[in-house]
Amino acid sequence: MTSVAERFAANLRALRDGADLTQEELSFRAGVHRTQISLMEGGERLPRFETVAKLVGALGVDHGALFAGIAWEPHEFKPGGFAVESGEGGGGAAEET
Numbered sequence: 001m002t003s004v005a006e007r008f009a010a011n012l013r014a015l016r017d018g019a020d021l022t023q024e025e026l027s028f029r030a031g032v033h034r035t036q037i038s039l040m041e042g043g044e045r046l047p048r049f050e051t052v053a054k055l056v057g058a059l060g061v062d063h064g065a066l067f068a069g070i071a072w073e074p075h076e077f078k079p080g081g082f083a084v085e086s087g088e089g090g091g092g093a094a095e096e097t
Contacts, residue, residue: 002086004070009043010087011066015059016041030058 016026016037023041027034031054039045047055056063069085 002084003043004082004084005046006043007069007084007086008046008066009041011068012037012055013041015061015065019059021059026055026058030054 016023019026021029023037024034026032027037030037030051032051036045036047036051040047052063052066055066059065071083072080073083074080
């Protein structure tokens with residue numbers, strides 16, 4: 001099962017690669033330590049809202065690109081959960097976490 005952190009990591013990595021930036025270059029442009037970029041791309045850490053805004057600006061993308069394949073789905077008779085698409089590019093099946 002793919003977690004939210006893993007899906008966010010795949011999105012961030014794909015966007016950084018698409019922008020032809022190294023982790024160090026992205027960290028400089030975003031004003032975020034390179035270690036944080038590495039932890040986010042490794043699925044070990046999720047960013048704060050402020051960091052998301054910095055990443056969006058540094059990558060020149062819409063914030064939705066970082067959250068592609070991640071959605072909250074409320075349930076009528078039980079607590080809601082995240083629906084996370086597995087794989088890169090949003091083509092995988094949604095899994096609930």
